[in-house]
Amino acid sequence: MRFSDKVVLVIGGNSGIGRAAAAGFGAEGAHVFLTGRDRRTIDETVAAIPGARGFRADIAEIGSGTDVLAAIEAAHGKLDILFVNAGIGAFAPAAEVTPEQWDHVHNVNLRGCFFAIQQALPLLADGGAIVITGSIGAVAAVPGNVMYAAAKAGLRAVARTLAAELVGRKIRVNMVSPGPTETPIINRTEGVPADAVPGLRSIMTEAVPMKRMGAPEEIARPVLFLASDEASFITGIDLYVDGGCVEL
Numbered sequence: 634m635r636f637s638d639k640v641v642l643v644i645g646g647n648s649g650i651g652r653a654a655a656a657g658f659g660a661e662g663a664h665v666f667l668t669g670r671d672r673r674t675i676d677e678t679v680a681a682i683p684g685a686r687g688f689r690a691d692i693a694e695i696g697s698g699t700d701v702l703a704a705i706e707a708a709h710g711k712l713d714i715l716f717v718n719a720g721i722g723a724f725a726p727a728a729e730v731t732p733e734q735w736d737h738v739h740n741v742n743l744r745g746c747f748f749a750i751q752q753a754l755p756l757l758a759d760g761g762a763i764v765i766t767g768s769i770g771a772v773a774a775v776p777g778n779v780m781y782a783a784a785k786a787g788l789r790a791v792a793r794t795l796a797a798e799l800v801g802r803k804i805r806v807n808m809v810s811p812g813p814t815e816t817p818i819i820n821r822t823e824g825v826p827a828d829a830v831p832g833l834r835s836i837m838t839e840a841v842p843m844k845r846m847g848a849p850e851e852i853a854r855p856v857l858f859l860a861s862d863e864a865s866f867i868t869g870i871d872l873y874v875d876g877g878c879v880e881l
């Protein structure tokens with residue numbers, strides 16, 4: 634029960650890694666608030682976590698977190714842990730990327746994540762923790778992944794800068810960067826037609842030294858660790874959770 638009476642907000646908490654993390658926080662005593670875009674999966678997720686509350690918010694729209702933050706403030710007066718996990722995948726060869734595609738990906742994966750954190754900061758308690766979902770895509774040179782890679786690399790810089798800015802408030806900021814993980818994202822990555830998904834899955838699996846994809850819970854556990862007091866002397870890191878992709 635590492636999160637007894639802690640107030641946790643999971644941005645992008647209604648699917649995949651975020652959903653597993655929200656369930657994990659809830660199982661260890663947290664008051665869980667989560668956001669996403671899809672009302673159906675928000676409701677499903679919240680129904681499975683006692684006491685959890687879910688809100689629709691599109692991170693690409695700056696200020697979209699107003700409702701959930703107001704609800705947290707009204708119920709608890711503060712936020713202890715912020716897990717910023719929302720993200721989309723998009724593939725296109727560099728020669729074909731349009732400014733509109735670039736902005737679409739960055740408005741969610743970089744700009745949206747940054748301003749969601751900025752908006753939550755006044756409510757975040759001193760001594761709290763922020764965990765951000767990056768990706769090994771930020772450091773792996775994968776053809777076709779330029780928009781996503783650039784956004785996640787930018788998010789890594791955001792995490793380190795915030796860690797330095799917030800250290801005086803004893804707020805720790807860390808990143809978890811997953812490798813290939815079995816979540817719905819693979820079926821909705823822009824630029825990957827449905828009939829190419831099985832091929833993409835086998836290429837990704839083959840690229841992992843462990844020769845398998847991760848499960849959402851295997852990413853969520855390190856997220857919970859970094860959010861907890863067990864990680865009290867850790868700030869600014871990027872933890873690869875990737876079956877050995879980056880380091881081996």
Ligand SMILES: NC(=O)c1ccc[n+]([C@@H]2O[C@H](COP(=O)([O-])OP(=O)(O)OC[C@H]3O[C@@H](n4cnc5c(N)ncnc54)[C@H](OP(=O)(O)O)[C@@H]3O)[C@@H](O)[C@H]2O)c1
Nearest residue numbers: 645648649650669670671691692719720768813814816818
């Ligand atoms: N799975 C992997 O292999 C992998 C690898 C490296 C990094 N990641 C990162 O892990 C994170 C979670 O992804 P996942 O794999 O769990 O995929 P997922 O199941 O597709 O979950 C993505 C989450 O982000 C939310 N989201 C997307 N766009 C949003 C927006 N504009 N506003 C608010 N919420 C939005 C989704 O909400 P809705 O469902 O309501 O749209 C969902 O909760 C992402 O940041 C992703 O880049 C994943």
